Amino acid sequence: MAKESAGKKKKSTDEGAASAVKAPVKRRGKKKTTRQQVSVGAVHIKATYNNTVVTFTDANGNVLAWSTAGACGFKGPKKSTPYAASVIVKTASEKVKQYGLTDVTVYVRGVGSGREGALRALNTEGFNVIAFKDVTPVPHNGCRARKVRRV
DSSP states (O other): OHHHHHHSOOOOHHHHHHHHSOOOOOOOOOOOOOOOOOOEEEEEEEEOSSOEEEEEEETTOOEEEEEETTTTTOOGGGGGSHHHHHHHHHHHHHHHGGGTOOEEEEEEESOSTHHHHHHHHHHHTTOEEEEEEEOOOOOSSOSOOOOOOOO
């Protein structure tokens, strides 16, 4: 019995009281991150048959903000509509306002119906469109195309 009691340590009441009354620890807060001001950038619009993606980047191609139809709450066939594209541009432009982006070059990829809707929304959001380029990939008779779907 003596061995069992020697192996166990009993906490004294003094130790418990000392641990309960600790001095408050000063915590250092997070450093404030300053947003780098970017005045010139690019907007990449990918408009497919099923979805629309809008990405705002700086001149080097670093992503500042992005938005998709699914992230804005659209589901199913509503994701590829021109209205969805305008809502996508509005949400992405709200995210990018903190960077001070004003002049943009627009790159459009794809054949979806959200192309024109996204461009109109960019103008209404107050961005100065410097250039507009269609970068839709076009095959030079490379791979054989799929058979035509008959409905």
